Every structure is written in C-alpha cells, then in structure tokens.
Amino acid sequence: xxxxxxIPHLFRTEFRKIAAVLxxxxxxxxIGIAEDIASETFLSALETWPYKGVxxxxxxWLYKVAKNKSKNWIGRNNIFTDKIAGQIKYxxxxxxxxxxxxxxxxxxxxxxxxxxxxxxPAISTESQIGLSLRILCGFGIEEIANxxxxxxETINKRLSRAKEKLRVEKVKIEFPLDAEVDQRxxxxxxxxxxxxxxxxxxxxxxxxxxxxxxxxAIRLTYLLVENEQTNQSPVNALLSLMCFQSSRFKARKNExxxxxxxxxxxxxxxxxxxxxxxxxxxxxxxxxxQISKYHxxxxxxxxxxxxxxxxxxxxxxxxxxxxxxxxxxSAIAALNRTYVLSKVNxxxxxxxxxxxxxxxxxxxxxxxxxxxxxxxxxxxxKQYFKKALxxxxxxxxxxxxxRKIDQL
Amino acid sequence: xxxxxxxxxxxDGHKVASPxxxxxxxxxxxxxxxxxxxxxxFSGGTGLPFEDSRVVRSNNVVTNGPFGExxxxxxxxxxxxxxxxxxxxxxxxxCPVLQGEGNSVEVRKIAKGTAPH
Numbered sequence: 347x348x349x350x351x352x353i354p355h356l357f358r359t360e361f362r363k364i365a366a367v368l369x370x371x372x373x374x375x376x377i378g379i380a381e382d383i384a385s386e387t388f389l390s391a392l393e394t395w396p397y398k399g400v401x402x403x404x405x406x407w408l409y410k411v412a413k414n415k416s417k418n419w420i421g422r423n424n425i426f427t428d429k430i431a432g433q434i435k436y437x438x439x440x441x442x443x444x445x446x447x448x449x450x451x452x453x454x455x456x457x458x459x460x461x462x463x464x465x466x467p468a469i470s471t472e473s474q475i476g477l478s479l480r481i482l483c484g485f486g487i488e489e490i491a492n493x494x495x496x497x498x499e500t501i502n503k504r505l506s507r508a509k510e511k512l513r514v515e516k517v518k519i520e521f522p523l524d525a526e527v528d529q530r531x532x533x534x535x536x537x538x539x540x541x542x543x544x545x546x547x548x549x550x551x552x553x554x555x556x557x558x559x560x561x562x563a564i565r566l567t568y569l570l571v572e573n574e575q576t577n578q579s580p581v582n583a584l585l586s587l588m589c590f591q592s593s594r595f596k597a598r599k600n601e602x603x604x605x606x607x608x609x610x611x612x613x614x615x616x617x618x619x620x621x622x623x624x625x626x627x628x629x630x631x632x633x634x635x636q637i638s639k640y641h642x643x644x645x646x647x648x649x650x651x652x653x654x655x656x657x658x659x660x661x662x663x664x665x666x667x668x669x670x671x672x673x674x675x676s677a678i679a680a681l682n683r684t685y686v687l688s689k690v691n692x693x694x695x696x697x698x699x700x701x702x703x704x705x706x707x708x709x710x711x712x713x714x715x716x717x718x719x720x721x722x723x724x725x726x727x728k729q730y731f732k733k734a735l736x737x738x739x740x741x742x743x744x745x746x747x748x749r750k751i752d753q754l
Numbered sequence: 755x756x757x758x759x760x761x762x763x764x765x766d767g768h769k770v771a772s773p774x775x776x777x778x779x780x781x782x783x784x785x786x787x788x789x790x791x792x793x794x795x796f797s798g799g800t801g802l803p804f805e806d807s808r809v810v811r812s813n814n815v816v817t818n819g820p821f822g823e824x825x826x827x828x829x830x831x832x833x834x835x836x837x838x839x840x841x842x843x844x845x846x847x848x849c850p851v852l853q854g855e856g857n858s859v860e861v862r863k864i865a866k867g868t869a870p871h
Contacts, residue, residue: 661781664785665784671796672788675794675796679792680791680793683788687788687789691785702793703792703793
C-alpha cells in the first residue's frame with residue numbers, strides 16, 4: 347500500500363482502537379486526553395514516515411508511540427496531581443507502569459465498555475451519536491459534521507459538553523451490572539439504531555461516508571451479539587434490520603445521486619449476502635419470547651427484500667405495522683401503515699384513514715394523500731403533491747415530489 | 755385527554771365460528787386497532803379467550819367458562835385515548851364485532867387517580 351493511502355487506512359482501523367483502550371486505561375474524565383494522544387500518534391506518523399520511511403510493522407510502531415505518549419502523560423499527570431491537588435500521598439511506581447494493552451481482546455472489551463459509557467442516559471442522544479462516531483468509530487470532527495449535516499464548531503462544542511457531563515456524572519467505563527444490563531442495553535440499542543438511520547437516511551452527499559456510518563453501526567451491534575450477556579433477542583433483531591436495510595444501499599441512488607424509490611429499484615443490485623445475514627439474525631432473534639420494535643421493523647424490512655407485489659407480502663407488512671404502532675407510535679410508521687393499507691384493503695379505505703391522520707406539518711402526509719388520490723382524482727393528487735413540495739425541506743425530498751408531479 | 759375502555763360484547767358465546775372466519779375477524783380487529791394506533795390514540799388492551807375461563811359466584815361455586823345461563827360474553831377490550839366520549843364512540847363504531855347482529859361495544863371512561871399507589 348502506498349504511504350499516502352496507508353496512514354488514512356491505519357487511521358480508520360487503529361485510531362478507535364487506541365482511543366478506546368486509552369479511555370479505558372485513563373478513565374472517563376480523561377476521554378479528551380485519550381483522544382489527543384491517539385491523534386498525536388498519527389501526527390507523529392505523518393511527520394516521521396515521509397523522512398525516515400515506513401517502519402516494517404506500522405501498527406506496532408503506532409502502538410509503541412501511543413504507549414510512550416501515554417506514559418509521559420501519566421508521569422506529568424501524577425506530578426501535577428501530587429503538587430497541585432495533593433491528593434495522592436505518594437507516587438506509586440505501579441501507576442507509572444500502567445499497562446496499555448492493545449490486544450484485540452482488550453480492544454473489544456474496551457469498546458464494549460466504552461459503548462455503554464457513551465450511551466449513558468445522562469447525555470443527549472445526539473451527543474451519544476457524536477461521541478460514538480468520534481471515540482468508537484474514529485471519525486474526524488469534519489466527517490462527523492458532514493455526516494450529521496452540521497459544522498465543526500457545533501460538533502466540537504457538543505462533544506466537549508458531553509465529555510464534561512460524563513466526567514461530572516462520574517460515569518465508569520465498565521460493563522454494567524447484571525441487573526442493569528437490560529435497561530442500559532435499551533439506550534445503547536436506541537443510539538445504534540439512530541446511528542444507522544443517520545447513515546441510511548442522511549442528506550449528506552457523501553455516499554462513502556454514509557455507508558461507513560451504517561457499517562460502523564453494524565460493527566458495534568455485532569460486538570453486542572458476540573458478547574454472551576448482550577447477545578439478546580432485540581440485539582439480534584436490530585442487527586437483522588440493519589442487514590436487510592443495507593442490502594438495498596446500492597440500489598437506492600442512481601448515478602446522479604438521486605433517490606430511487608423502492609418500487610423503481612433494480613433488484614439485481616440488492617445485496618443477497620446481506621439479505622441472508624439479515625435472515626440469520628432474525629431467526630436468532632425469534633428464539634426468545636420477547637417482541638421488540640426491532641423485531642417488528644426487521645419483519646417489515648424482511649418482506650421488503652421480496653420484490654414481488656403479492657397480497658401475502660402486503661398483508662404481513664400491514665399486520666407488522668399494526669403491532670409496531672401499538673408498541674411505539676411514530677408519524678412515519680402511521681403514514682407507512684396507511685400506504686400499506688391501500689395495497690391490502692384498497693385506496694378508498696386508505697383515503698378515509700389517511701385523512702384522519704391530519705399530520706399537516708409533515709410533507710410525507712401530503713405525499714401519501716397525493717399517492718392515494720393518483721388515478722382516482724389526478725387533479726386532487728396534484729394539489730396534494732404541490733402542498734407537499736411547498737413544505738418539503740431537503741433537496742432529495744423536493745426532487746422526489748417534483749418527479750411525482752411531472753408523472754401525473 | 756381521557757382514556758376509555760371499549761368493551762366488545764358478543765350476544766351469543768355459544769356460536770362456534772370456523773377457523774377461517776376467526777382469522778378474518780382477527781385481521782379486521784388488528785386493522786381496526788392499527789388504525790387507532792396510527793392516530794396515537796391506542797393505550798392498551800387484550801383479547802379474552804374462552805379457554806381457561808371460570809365464573810366464580812357468591813357462594814364460591816365455580817363453573818367453567820363465562821357461559822351457562824349467561825348468554826352474553828365479553829370477547830376483549832381495548833383502551834383508547836380520546837378528547838371526549840364522542841371521539842371514543844367514533845372509534846367504537848369501527849369495531850368489527852359490530853358486524854354481528856346483537857353484538858355491542860360498551861364505551862366506559864377509565865377512572866383517573868383511583869389506582870392504588
């Protein structure tokens with residue numbers, strides 16, 4: 347691999363490793379330091395390798411530098427703590443010899459523990475997503491800002507506040523106690539679910555970055571599946587959902603980066619391997635008695651991997667939406683359910699149900715009404731699409747609606 | 755926002771429906787509930803199957819099932835959120851149970867603040 351490719355490549359895989367292991371070693375109050383040392387390690391590589399040549403074992407070189415920097419910091423920090431804070435009575439040599447273990451085993455353990463620490467109820471969900479991307483996925487601030495359609499300053503501020511909060515709350519980087527696992531796991535799953543959706547539905551024009559986000563969400567969810575205590579049925583269901591959704595990644599955008607709607611997608615572009623993986627995890631998820639919203643969403647996603655427009659397919663999807671809405675209402679699920687109802691029970695019934703929803707601030711509501719009135723009353727349909735166009739915010743949504751108007 | 759129980763009453767519990775018929779009713783009931791849930795007005799509810807049902811009377815006489823001399827049976831109930839009893843009645847009107855002649859849906863307000871703490 348060429349040097350200019352090697353460092354970004356190593357950054358992708360090794361930054362998160364060094365960051366997680368150092369966070370775990372230093373404690374949650376020093377997340378910023380762990381991050382800085384990981385960054386400085388790569389800076390050293392950038393400064394040194396072009397002159398002295400790439401070392402024989404680049405990864406080992408990075409670990410060695412990271413360890414040295416860590417030891418220097420620990421030494422300085424101890425002196426500081428001794429002199430200024432005066433809380434440590436004597437400087438124990440053991441502390442100086444703190445073990446920075448960068449083995450795969452310790453990396454996985456540290457990541458899992460960091461995942462629980464970051465997905466802490468004390469900090470906001472958007473901060474959890476930002477911190478996960480930075481510490482667990484090794485994304486740069488600019489990449490995070492791009493992915494979340496924000497700017498560097500906002501992201502930096504958000505991350506500092508979150509780190510401060512974790513410090514104040516004295517959140518421990520450890521695996522939660524048995525009694526707490528289920529409750530804490532629910533928060534972790536919500537964050538991973540949103541992280542995935544951020545990538546899947548993001549308006550960011552950077553396709554590679556969006557796919558990366560989805561892959562990272564899958565990787566972290568897989569980490570939970572591999573751990574005995576967290577290998578629970580909702581985790582498998584969520585992983586299944588992610589696999590089914592990702593399978594359509596390549597088919598969802600055309601060469602002009604425009605959204606291709608489900609019914610217009612070229613199904614030969616659907617990734618069959620991911621579909622099989624999704625089916626496997628859905629099977630694993632069905633072993634328990636618990637039915638979470640992830641089970642229902644994975645079920646809906648499963649039926650979408652079958653392109654044929656059969657009555658059986660839409661009937662199953664309708665029943666899954668009926669149950670999903672009973673567990674957790676969301677406007678988008680209500681709108682989708684009504685669309686599916688038209689496929690099963692006909693447009694006339696769906697129009698009556700749709701008009702009751704009255705989600706008048708949601709452009710999808712008017713898109714749905716336009717879709718339902720199409721071929722029944724095209725003039726009415728056009729009015730609804732125009733209304734949708736007037737309140738749609740993103741470029742992709744506007745494009746999609748405009749195409750519907752043009753087709754009428 | 756108030757909560758109302760919609761209690762589904764069948765006039766004659768003796769009638770036995772075919773599995774196919776039951777499946778159609780189940781689908782209709784699920785679509786009805788789904789429609790209420792799509793409005794974010796669904797609070798909870800359950801079907802009340804006839805299996806393992808008993809009636810306990812004042813002298814501690816226990817009989818099987820809700821049947822016997824009681825002709826009318828309760829098939830289940832759901833709890834909905836509604837601004838008024840009229841809104842709850844509108845939900846009740848969509849209940850597939852009402853397709854059976856003589857069947858009814860009873861709409862009852864859930865008492866507030868009386869639950870034991």
